[in-house]
Amino acid sequence: MKRLTSTQADFRAAFKRLLAERDSDTARVDGPVAEILAAVRKHGDEALCEFTNRFDRTSVTPATLRITPEEIAAACADVSPELLEALEVAATRIESFHKAQMPADMKYVDDAGVTLGMRWTALDSVGLYVPGGKAAYPSSVLMNAIPAHVAGVGRIAMCVPTPDGVLNPLVLAAARRAGVTEIYRVGGAQAVGAMAYGTATIAPVDRVVGPGNAYVAEAKRQVFGTVGIDSIAGPSEVVVIADGNNDPRAIALDLLAQAEHDPMAQSILITPDAGMAAQVEQAVATELETLPRAAIARASWDAHGAIITVRDLDEAAGLVNEIAPEHLELMIDNPQPVFDRVRHAGAIFVGRYCPEAIGDYVGGPNHVLPTSRTARFSSGLSVFDFIKRTTFIEAQAESLRRIGPAAVSLAEAEGLDAHALSVAVRLAKLDGAP
Ligand SMILES: NC(=O)c1ccc[n+]([C@@H]2O[C@H](COP(=O)([O-])OP(=O)(O)OC[C@H]3O[C@@H](n4cnc5c(N)ncnc54)[C@H](O)[C@@H]3O)[C@@H](O)[C@H]2O)c1
Numbered sequence: 001m002k003r004l005t006s007t008q009a010d011f012r013a014a015f016k017r018l019l020a021e022r023d024s025d026t027a028r029v030d031g032p033v034a035e036i037l038a039a040v041r042k043h044g045d046e047a048l049c050e051f052t053n054r055f056d057r058t059s060v061t062p063a064t065l066r067i068t069p070e071e072i073a074a075a076c077a078d079v080s081p082e083l084l085e086a087l088e089v090a091a092t093r094i095e096s097f098h099k100a101q102m103p104a105d106m107k108y109v110d111d112a113g114v115t116l117g118m119r120w121t122a123l124d125s126v127g128l129y130v131p132g133g134k135a136a137y138p139s140s141v142l143m144n145a146i147p148a149h150v151a152g153v154g155r156i157a158m159c160v161p162t163p164d165g166v167l168n169p170l171v172l173a174a175a176r177r178a179g180v181t182e183i184y185r186v187g188g189a190q191a192v193g194a195m196a197y198g199t200a201t202i203a204p205v206d207r208v209v210g211p212g213n214a215y216v217a218e219a220k221r222q223v224f225g226t227v228g229i230d231s232i233a234g235p236s237e238v239v240v241i242a243d244g245n246n247d248p249r250a251i252a253l254d255l256l257a258q259a260e261h262d263p264m265a266q267s268i269l270i271t272p273d274a275g276m277a278a279q280v281e282q283a284v285a286t287e288l289e290t291l292p293r294a295a296i297a298r299a300s301w302d303a304h305g306a307i308i309t310v311r312d313l314d315e316a317a318g319l320v321n322e323i324a325p326e327h328l329e330l331m332i333d334n335p336q337p338v339f340d341r342v343r344h345a346g347a348i349f350v351g352r353y354c355p356e357a358i359g360d361y362v363g364g365p366n367h368v369l370p371t372s373r374t375a376r377f378s379s380g381l382s383v384f385d386f387i388k389r390t391t392f393i394e395a396q397a398e399s400l401r402r403i404g405p406a407a408v409s410l411a412e413a414e415g416l417d418a419h420a421l422s423v424a425v426r427l428a429k430l431d432g433a434p
């Protein structure tokens, strides 16, 4: 873990290093991912099964890649009523938020009498990636699948790794709740490649979405263009801005909640209170003594964690905009001014009673969010990832008379004569030409 103080002489360099070191850690998987994708593209199911069996210690064959309806039913029967109820609370809240997100079509007549508009249509097919290497993510099934359903996507395929051949029953129960039935037991870059390029067993999709580790995130980046993707939703991140009025243990647990996802996760505390900085550091060390996933959390905290002491909350907000974190927690007395200043963050959690874990499960907005500073230019998963826009223009004779001549002039200026003539012949006809 790095301790930084904004007043230290080399602060800018140290801060830049903190971000750059993790970026370069992520970049080291480029080569292996390219090789996996090329093999899946060339050898299809054969490569898909080979990589899956190697990385997940399984023995899948093309015939067993798809999880059967009987396996889904058996797994769901294993889930306790309490867990099904919790799943239902989460699903209902996620569904209502994403329904509210659906945009309306647009259509109006402008002052030249031209009808202009924009129509939304759902994608034909999408592939959902549900992570499952170091933890199982039933919540990510809901976060991926519910917006796809709300948007009206035709075909929804889902890939999830089954390490050591173990199927997580709650993952399948979440899939059933979200109406997903086409599920494959594959993960990692090979799963992304299979959904993008297609294999004999897995038909290709139009867009691959969902979170995952560095291999999954890099694979999505590399298949972009062949298919659409949502965003680079890689190893988790949180920045917590905390003042001196916090329970240090609660803040430490918020930091560790991201760190326990992945050794490549990143948790950063920014505080204007040096006393709080020291107390949280101590509380993290204490929690790591008993946390069941301490090995992962400690690896993340040691390599990528940071505590930054700043002069004031305004300075904290400026640093957040540079980090553009996946998650931002505002654990401060008066969050509004900082909330207003922050422009780059995947999701913001406002107030001491809203830890990020609420958003992971039951808040309602999506927990699939941009990482590695990509929140500067991209957003979390939403219904917008499952629909696309088509614009339309409708012009009658009078409207063409009004706006056509400008088009002819511009086409002539570009030297594109067919363009100019296609408008000009119609204008001439309106003026009585034969
Ligand atoms: N940004 C988000 O919105 C968000 C949401 C949820 C989870 N996450 C992240 O998802 C990730 C889940 O990671 P995970 O590992 O538990 O599951 P995962 O499913 O993402 O990755 C597991 C797969 O990684 C591949 N893999 C592992 N080691 C490999 C190697 N050496 N070479 C090639 N491939 C290899 C394997 O194919 C394996 O099936 C975490 O990083 C977590 O932080 C992010």
Ligand SMILES: N[C@H](CO)Cc1c[nH]c[nH+]1
Pocket (backbone or CB within 6 Å): 137, 139, 140, 235, 236, 237, 258, 326, 360, 367, 368, 369
């Ligand atoms: N924090 C993760 C997003 O980075 C999502 C998640 C799912 N389950 C628990 N957490």
Ligand SMILES: [Zn+2]
Pocket (backbone or CB within 6 Å): 236, 257, 258, 261, 357, 360
């Ligand atoms: Zn989480």
